[in-house]
Amino acid sequence: MKIIAISGGSGSGKTTAAKQLQQFLGNDDCKILSQDNYYHDHSDKFSGDGSVNFDHPDAIDFHLMAQHLKLLSENKAVEVPIYDFVTHTRKKETIPFKPTKFIIVDGILILSQEILRPHFDFAIFIDIAEETRYSRRLKRDVEERGRHPEGVKIQFDSFVKPMHEMFVQPSRVFATHIAYDNNSLANLFEDLKKDFF
Template identity: 40%
Template structure:
């Protein structure tokens, strides 16, 4: 099975998850989505308070090597057990998700273009950008509504790690993207990617039928 791997990156609150989820909603089970966030390293040895102080916006906070290994396994036709991260606990959960190979895999995350090894795996690289004010407002709403965070903690984390790490590790990777879009709601970009993925899936299905016939 030929697999096309698409990377969708961008700063926190940029709209990358919105763009990714629009594609997932449209194609359903025909595409596979993997979130880099689920590869945050486990810290069972630390207390909750200690885990709160970790710089989660630094590349070292993630097990990117494991993601690279998993993507290579999927490309070779093997299923993987993807970890699941619990943001309310600041720790990886005991749960895993079995992900099977597919013709299109979308990987979404803030730092996915920062690693050269991971970057080289992507066939298509998309960077979603947005105004900094919009990004912080979206992050505040998300963290309060979905992750049970307090406003003061969100602001402190943003100023001490999120903002400086963005300009150090995230923003520079825009230069390696094949496509840069200015919103997760960009309909022109969505239509372009929709058409591209439809073509990939069509060719993949034809190849599968030819292989069965052989």
């Protein structure tokens, strides 16, 4: 088994890249594990105005995520939590997740976490300009997560940008590969495939 981390700022295209890499390696042999599933329940704090700092490591249950990566590396199945971004609750239901030949771990903060890094065989950091990342996040949060544009802007300026500078961008040094656009990602995928097969 190989575990591949894909990180970068919010809106950098991590999830799209993870799905592309999954197809590249083969859907039957590759699964994606997302940091987004591991948020703590924030329903008692969220007021819809961007008052919860989702971009700080404390918002995420990285200890559980590390336990799951350890179990998966031991060829054991896990139950992945489900986080509801509309109600900001962790659902009672879970997702059965069985080990596969390749596991891609997707998340903005995963490389910042010492508890996670030992589990990664490869780590890709997608380094995209802030303007592009913000426009993508605005579109996603409004269309997919029911947020108001004003709240998205407040959250980006108050939390996303400073947390990116404090935690996300510095974690770039822990990446084994850096990508700046789709072309460099495609080249990275080719390199990874040579290493894997």
